[in-house]
Amino acid sequence: MNADIRPIRTPAEQAILASLGGLPAGGDRLADLRRAAARSFEEHGLPHRRVEEWKYTDLRTLMREAVPLAGPAAVAQADAAARLLRGVEARRIVVANGAVVPELSDLAGLEEGLRLTTLSAALASGDEVLSRLGGILPGRYDASLALNTALAKDGVVIVVAPGAKIERPVHVAHVFAGESAAASYARSLVVVGAGASFTYAESFEGPQGLAYQANAATEFVVGDEAHLDVVRLQEDGAGAFHLATLLFDVGRQAQVHAFTLASGAAVARTSLYATLSGEGSAVGFNGASLLKDRQHNDATLFVDHQAPGCESRELFKTVLDDTSRGVFQGKIVVRQAAQKTDGRMMSRALLLGDDAEMDNKPELEIFADDVQCGHGATCGAIDDELLFYLRARGIPLTEAQSLLVQAFVGEAVETVEHDGLREALLERAEGWLKARG
Amino acid sequence: MPAVQETVDQVRSLDVDQYKYGFFTDIESEKAPKGLNEDTVRFISAKKDEPEWMLEWRLEAFRRWQTMQEPEWARVSYPRIDYQDLYYYSAPKRPTQLSIDDIDPEILKTYEKLGIPLRERDALLGIESTGGSKVAVDAVFDSVSVATTFKEELAKAGVIFMPISEAIREYPELVRKYLGSVVPVTDNYFATLNSAVFSDGSFVYVPKGVRCPMELSTYFRINERNTGQFERTLIIADEGAYVSYLEGCTAPQRDENQLHAAVVELVALADAEIKYSTVQNWYPGDKDGKGGIYNFVTKRGDCRGDRSKISWTQVETGSAITWKYPSCILRGDNSQGEFYSIAISNGYQQVDSGTKMIHLGKNTSSRIISKGIAAGHSDNTYRGLVSAHRKATGARNFTNCDSLLIGDKCGAHTVPYIESKNSSAQFEHEATTSKISDDQLFYCRQRGLDPEEATALIVNGFVKDVLQQLPMEFAVEAQKLIAVSLEGSVG
Numbered sequence: 001m002n003a004d005i006r007p008i009r010t011p012a013e014q015a016i017l018a019s020l021g022g023l024p025a026g027g028d029r030l031a032d033l034r035r036a037a038a039r040s041f042e043e044h045g046l047p048h049r050r051v052e053e054w055k056y057t058d059l060r061t062l063m064r065e066a067v068p069l070a071g072p073a074a075v076a077q078a079d080a081a082a083r084l085l086r087g088v089e090a091r092r093i094v095v096a097n098g099a100v101v102p103e104l105s106d107l108a109g110l111e112e113g114l115r116l117t118t119l120s121a122a123l124a125s126g127d128e129v130l131s132r133l134g135g136i137l138p139g140r141y142d143a144s145l146a147l148n149t150a151l152a153k154d155g156v157v158i159v160v161a162p163g164a165k166i167e168r169p170v171h172v173a174h175v176f177a178g179e180s181a182a183a184s185y186a187r188s189l190v191v192v193g194a195g196a197s198f199t200y201a202e203s204f205e206g207p208q209g210l211a212y213q214a215n216a217a218t219e220f221v222v223g224d225e226a227h228l229d230v231v232r233l234q235e236d237g238a239g240a241f242h243l244a245t246l247l248f249d250v251g252r253q254a255q256v257h258a259f260t261l262a263s264g265a266a267v268a269r270t271s272l273y274a275t276l277s278g279e280g281s282a283v284g285f286n287g288a289s290l291l292k293d294r295q296h297n298d299a300t301l302f303v304d305h306q307a308p309g310c311e312s313r314e315l316f317k318t319v320l321d322d323t324s325r326g327v328f329q330g331k332i333v334v335r336q337a338a339q340k341t342d343g344r345m346m347s348r349a350l351l352l353g354d355d356a357e358m359d360n361k362p363e364l365e366i367f368a369d370d371v372q373c374g375h376g377a378t379c380g381a382i383d384d385e386l387l388f389y390l391r392a393r394g395i396p397l398t399e400a401q402s403l404l405v406q407a408f409v410g411e412a413v414e415t416v417e418h419d420g421l422r423e424a425l426l427e428r429a430e431g432w433l434k435a436r437g
Numbered sequence: 438m439p440a441v442q443e444t445v446d447q448v449r450s451l452d453v454d455q456y457k458y459g460f461f462t463d464i465e466s467e468k469a470p471k472g473l474n475e476d477t478v479r480f481i482s483a484k485k486d487e488p489e490w491m492l493e494w495r496l497e498a499f500r501r502w503q504t505m506q507e508p509e510w511a512r513v514s515y516p517r518i519d520y521q522d523l524y525y526y527s528a529p530k531r532p533t534q535l536s537i538d539d540i541d542p543e544i545l546k547t548y549e550k551l552g553i554p555l556r557e558r559d560a561l562l563g564i565e566s567t568g569g570s571k572v573a574v575d576a577v578f579d580s581v582s583v584a585t586t587f588k589e590e591l592a593k594a595g596v597i598f599m600p601i602s603e604a605i606r607e608y609p610e611l612v613r614k615y616l617g618s619v620v621p622v623t624d625n626y627f628a629t630l631n632s633a634v635f636s637d638g639s640f641v642y643v644p645k646g647v648r649c650p651m652e653l654s655t656y657f658r659i660n661e662r663n664t665g666q667f668e669r670t671l672i673i674a675d676e677g678a679y680v681s682y683l684e685g686c687t688a689p690q691r692d693e694n695q696l697h698a699a700v701v702e703l704v705a706l707a708d709a710e711i712k713y714s715t716v717q718n719w720y721p722g723d724k725d726g727k728g729g730i731y732n733f734v735t736k737r738g739d740c741r742g743d744r745s746k747i748s749w750t751q752v753e754t755g756s757a758i759t760w761k762y763p764s765c766i767l768r769g770d771n772s773q774g775e776f777y778s779i780a781i782s783n784g785y786q787q788v789d790s791g792t793k794m795i796h797l798g799k800n801t802s803s804r805i806i807s808k809g810i811a812a813g814h815s816d817n818t819y820r821g822l823v824s825a826h827r828k829a830t831g832a833r834n835f836t837n838c839d840s841l842l843i844g845d846k847c848g849a850h851t852v853p854y855i856e857s858k859n860s861s862a863q864f865e866h867e868a869t870t871s872k873i874s875d876d877q878l879f880y881c882r883q884r885g886l887d888p889e890e891a892t893a894l895i896v897n898g899f900v901k902d903v904l905q906q907l908p909m910e911f912a913v914e915a916q917k918l919i920a921v922s923l924e925g926s927v928g
Contacts, residue, residue, distance in 0.1 A: 052510070320860075336845060336846075339845070349857070351857065351859075351860035351862075352860065353860060354859070354860050354861075355827070355858075355860075356860055357856070357857065357858045358855075358856075358857045359854070359855070359856045359857075360853075360854075360855035360856075360864075360866070361852070361853065361854050361855070362851075362853065362866070362868070363850070363851060363852050363853075364840075364849070364850060364851040364868060364870055365848070365850045366840070366842065366848060366849045366850065366870050367845075367847075367848045368842075368845060369842035369843065369844060369845045369847070369872045370845075370872055371842075371870060371871065371872070372869075372870075372871050373869065373870040373871070374867065374868060374869040374870070375851070375866075375867070375868050376865075376866060376867045376868070377853070377855050377864070377865075377866040378863075378864060378865045378866070379855065379857045379862070379863070379864050380857075380860075380861075380862065380863035380864065381860045381861055381863075
């Protein structure tokens with residue numbers, strides 16, 4: 001008789017399992033997806049350092065708090081909480097505690113070719129676009145995504161018609177509004193038709209003192225020759241737990257750019273999965289993280305070149321102050337069919353705090369021979385010679401440092417195409433540096 | 438892409454199967470009973486006439502090993518090894534180590550075939566005529582060391598160079614002090630297995646301030662069928678000492694897979710330098726991937742003293758599977774670690790190799806140059822770790838990993854881990870993967886080189902940085918080996 005080996009459940013796992021218990025027994029595809037995700041969580045639980053993809057972000061240890069599912073937020077409270085990117089001319093949707101707040105969202109007067117609805121409404125009406133939901137799944141168990149699949153009830157559903165050029169960005173402002181810590185889950189779907197172009201922005205924020213947990217996942221289905229820009233700003237509260245998953249399926253000759261500026265949350269992990277399934281597309285996945293105190297930030301990328309002739313560029317910058325810890329894991333896979341792939345990945349880290357820690361793991365996995373792939377990773381302190389140069393010209397130390405850090409981060413932020421969003425992000429980065437003093 | 442197509446055609450049309458060390462020497466040998474249990478461990482220990490502490494050490498390792506799991510994280514796949522279906526000890530029957538004349542002439546012939554003269558007289562003659570430097574050789578045949586040359590000349594300089602089994606008897610205090618101090622008994626599955634059943638290997642001790650007067654070298658040869666080879670090498674360079682050590686390996690051509698699980702430990706005390714070079718050419722299996730050696734090796738150097746230096750250079754062309762990460766622990770302040778590697782895989786070979794540079798002391802520096810070449814149906818992975826601990830102020834690392842793909846059925850992978858816990862540490866890492874450029878090939882062919890020569894020339898250029906690190910005698914051999922390994926794979 002073999003005794004069943006039951007893993008010891010942490011309090012956080014127990015709380016999550018309790019929330020999973022309430023899943024309805026419905027029969028449609030999404031209900032099946034939810035149950036499958038719940039089962040896989042039951043089987044694997046929270047990942048720990050022995051799980052390779054989570055080696056540097058041991059969720060089992062980091063996620064100590066067991067928090068209940070978040071209830072709906074009061075409109076006034078959500079309105080007060082959503083402050084980021086207000087100055088940017090964009091169509092604004094507020095998602096508070098994982099649910100769209102219609103009173104604060106600009107859902108009317110949509111441009112021609114743009115369809116925008118909520119996940120809950122789409123679910124209620126049996127919208128056929130939901131057949132795309134859950135269509136791009138990573139080939140491996142991802143706890144954060146599994147939980148999102150099982151528990152998210154609302155989010156934004158956007159469909160851009162083929163050929164439509166939507167000038168005005170859609171900005172989805174995720175906020176946590178509440179008095180006590182809770183867990184929120186939001187799931188969004190963005191389908192960009194062939195030849196269309198679209199800019200999607202999202203921001204994350206919440207109260208400073210609460211150990212709330214925000215889990216957001218967005219799937220992007222990008223049609224042939226489409227153009228998609230994704231701009232993200234993560235400033236969750238200092239006690240928060242931020243888990244984000246971005247999934248991209250990129251068609252033929254499409255162009256996709258995604259950028260994340262992250263300076264919030266106590267523990268943050270952003271996983272990006274991109275499948276390049278059509279020939280000749282070009283993607284750029286970039287980011288900058290500004291970390292201080294004991295913050296932990298993990299940017300994990302998985303770019304899968306399945307079709308020939310695609311180009312991918314990744315540039316990640318991490319600034320680490322105090323005792324913060326930054327993680328970059330990037331993997332470029334080039335399948336045998338993906339000849340003529342051109343892939344470049346770069347991660348640079350600047351360690352300002354003596355006790356800061358940076359872990360880089362750039363990976364290449366290549367099965368096609370006619371490729372040009374490379375990656376680079378550096379980490380170190382501010383170059384003394386550069387500092388000396390500035391100080392010799394009468395610039396005080398802190399200002400000189402600040403200038404250099406700004407230039408360092410700026411290189412990544414400059415990749416954002418949309419002028420208004422780029423300016424807003426640069427301003428946020430400057431603000432972070434000023435606060436550092 | 439005409440040149441690419443041609444390359445692919447060449448891969449198909451030519452035979453990969455050209456291992457020239459595939460012969461088997463028929464000699465009588467004495468073996469331990471098949472299988473692995475405490476009695477096997479006792480048998481080996483008794484055969485070696487070991488002191489009680491050594492037997493205890495082995496038994497402890499064996500007990501620990503029984504509780505361990507075979508590692509699965511490497512990018513290699515192979516059928517499960519039946520550890521009970523192996524011989525753990527095999528020794529030529531004639532007495533060994535008495536004098537060169539007592540060695541079975543068959544073994545001497547084997548080594549001659551391999552191009553390694555064991556007779557000092559011959560060696561000297563051979564070397565004087567070419568005007569090169571002297572090389573002292575320790576030859577390990579299956580489980581035992583059969584000959585060590587130039588022992589006396591080395592002894593004059595105070596250098597101890599002998600089979601480790603002899604060292605355990607003659608210098609127990611030295612062995613006891615250092616054995617397992619770099620690679621602990623419990624380090625990993627294969628190292629623990631090695632600790633339990635290792636039968637021989639080389640022991641080197643270079644005393645304070647001595648520059649070892651010649652290159653030291655070990656040649657490993659697996660001869661018997663179904664036999665695992667578990668050798669253990671321990672090299673200690675005392676304060677201010679210098680030693681350069683070369684290692685070469687071959688095995689007969691067989692259908693079954695054979696296991697080679699070695700452990701190499703290097704200890705460099707203050708101001709000492711150890712240079713360790715390997716040309717690994719175990720039998721890689723035939724063109725269909727049948728047979729070949731499983732090379733599961735743990736190699737680690739400890740820069741224990743300040744300003745010490747350890748340098749690993751490896752040319753990996755053989756083995757069905759290579760699982761090997763020669764590492765440096767940079768413990769002493771201002772210590773240096775280097776890793777230069779050429780890993781060539783062809784046929785169905787699988788290579789998962791790289792290094793670890795662990796920066797612990799202040800102002801430590803390390804350099805990694807890795808060149809991977811994958812051809813045929815092979816998979817070639819670089820896996821490496823560079824880490825700076827909290828106190829490793831001023832640590833520096835430069836890593837460069839380049840991979841070259843020849844043909845579209847092979848894979849090249851890079852998995853570096855770069856961990857910095859000190860803000861003053863400066864790490865730089867770069868990696869590229871590409872194929873041989875059509876322009877370069879065209880340029881060479883225009884000048885009358887055939888595709889194979891052109892590729893060999895370009896590949897040699899690609900690996901030049903590493904070849905330069907090898908001692909002269911080895912560099913020539915390695916260059917030839919690279920050409921042979923790629924034969925039939927390139928156009």
